[in-house]
Amino acid sequence: GSRAGALFTPAVVYPVDPTMRLFSEEQFGPVVPIARYSHVSEVDAAVRASWNGQQAALFTQDPEAAAPLVDMLSTVVGRVNLNAQCSRGPDVFPFSGRRSSAMGTMSVTEALRAF
Structure with a gap:
């Protein structure tokens, strides 16, 4: 990616396959890994094999x-976002994930209270 002021444009990585760390590790930076699938069953198997499940x-x-x-x-x-990038809502909205991507449903306010 590149940087313009405070904006970091993502690095788009294609193709990404299951042998790459980028395929199996959750990213928290401006990275867009793209994997190619031929059938819905392949997507289903890959998603269910992952520990991640935020969005x-x-x-x-x-x-x-x-x-x-x-x-x-x-x-x-x-x-699930359809024709929209993954994002989060306002801080007052709860957010959740599945598997190791989140710890139940919480909001930013609740997360700060935990500390």
Whole structure:
């Protein structure tokens, strides 16, 4: 990626495959790893094999083609974004994830109270 003032544009890494750390480790920086799949069952297997489950983003021009992915992902990750990047809401909204990506449902206020 590059930097323009306080904005860091993401580094897009393609293709990413299961042998790469970038495939299996959760990123907290401006990195967009892209893996290619041929069938929904491959996506399902990869997502279920992962310990991460904060959010997923799907980009498509065919909502009917995305429907099976949305159904599958909604049982595995905390939030599914359709034609939108992963993001978080205002600090007063609760957020959650699944697996090791989050500890239950919490808001920023609740997280600060824990400290």
